[in-house]
Amino acid sequence: MKVFGNTKFKVYIYKNDHLPPHCHVRFADGSEVRVMIPLVEPMDGSTISKEVSEAIVNKLNSLTRIWDKFHPQRPKNNLSIKEKK
């Protein structure tokens, strides 16, 4: 699903994707970089421009909300049983 973008790049998040949490940034030239959230670091050691990095940082709230929504199988917090005791 495309979350946001402009003419230079578009940012996607997929359902049921693998960890670590990340978004796919696709550029107009046909290349792609996967960027881990919420620390906004490229997954494969590549670099991203300040423009892309700032755009993702500014959208972190919506990106992480979508990630949580798309990955409900990710345990929220498995400590509640112990706490109730």
Add this chain to the structure above:
Amino acid sequence: MMRWNNTSYQKIKDAKFINESIVVSFENGDVIEVPKGSLIPFGDKNNIEWSKLHFNPFEIIVPATPYPLEIQWDKLRVITDREFAKYLAEKSDEQAKLIGVKVKRLRERKNISSKELAERAGVAAQTISRIEQGHTDVSFATLRKILAAMGYTLKDLANQEAELEMENTQKSFNVLLKKLSYAGIDSNFLTKKIIPARLQVALNAQKQNEPTLLLDEVASYVSTIYGWSPNEIWTEKNLVVKSEPAEMAFFKKPTNSNENQVKAYSHYAFYLAKVVLKAFHQKNISEYPSSIEEFKKEYFKNFEGIDLSTLLEFVWNLGICVLPLNDSGVFHGASWNIEGRHVIVLKQNTHSHARWIFDLLHELYHVFAHLDDPNTSVVEVEEMNPFSNNESIEELEANSFANQVIFGSRAEELAEQCVAAAKWDIKNLSKSVVQVARKEKVREDFLSNYLAFRLSYQGENWWSSALKMQVTEPNPFEIASDLLKRKVQIQDLSPMDYSLLTTAIKN
């Protein structure tokens, strides 16, 4: 460059639905077949029209109700490329740990305890601890809540690195201390064990204006042990201690939040173990005994009773190096097989010979039985005693070996004799231990130690009596370090290794 960074590894060239599977060709020539079952997300897809799939270079789109199913290239690769999946799992672990370090740093910056933060955020204290320890099972919603409770946002978390880098552009000893502290290396240990005294004197003398060359020399000691480049130390991201020395084999994760310290100390001990091996050139090494009977036969052929000096001598004669360390903390000893040669690291804070001997026998068994393969290890993250770590078979076996060497198979029988001779009254136990030890020709310190541990597991504290019966002179650390100095050619080491090893074994 890893193959998955190559565009041709990522780009889809063709995709077809054949025999209940999707067959995908990538630009690099790879053709993979993925059964449709492994691509259906949980629950929400009905009427998936697999035969009508279409694709673009990065994803396959399959018409479905209520929304089309989008399958991205890395999803396909992670299912079919084990190395790629492993890489991602490691990356995930690394990221989660980094998030943990950053959350902790923000919390400490605000001077908030984890308990207080948990209360403020309305989450369990364990949730804070899990995040800070780098667990991946915490949702972003919880993370946002925790950050908000400190007055931060996800944006602050992401931008923190830039801030740290800004701080770090100023090279200083304090910056180094701060970075190392996050990696689990505390300043006390650093100044006491890693940085030579002459450099510390120089640093103190030039506190106001620390010369770059001096700082670089200090950093070179750290980078030699931990394998970080100078660039990593001064300018880049958080320093993370590599796990290898602690994870080669039976490493058990510590139960509390000290994994970083265990890793950092294990790395230091591992480095020293390699240094010791570099300087140990003994020839005529005997073969390891293949059973406890053979061990006893060989040992008692040369030595009369079990005492620390003779046992250490026996172990060294087998070609096994024994390195004593005396720092406090969470690491309690280790054994390594480094390229087919063994090193035992002992770390005891007591002067009790009985405890040192028990630990040495325990580790020796690991060497005999569990470390045949090159580059394997056992790292002890819990204190060793006759009854400890009973959940692990390897630890149980090592305890059993130590007890058998010390007591034969009679440990429990002797304990019962002591209790009976004391007329089941703990006040009489000291006297009865002396009597039984004499009668049965067992050392009092071994027997009292065994009983004190035995009783402590049933809620009785008999330690003050047992401690009085311990042999503590000469200092066991000195016995072990003096023997090491005699066995290895320390003078052959490089100045840096010489400094690190001699500092480590100095009492």
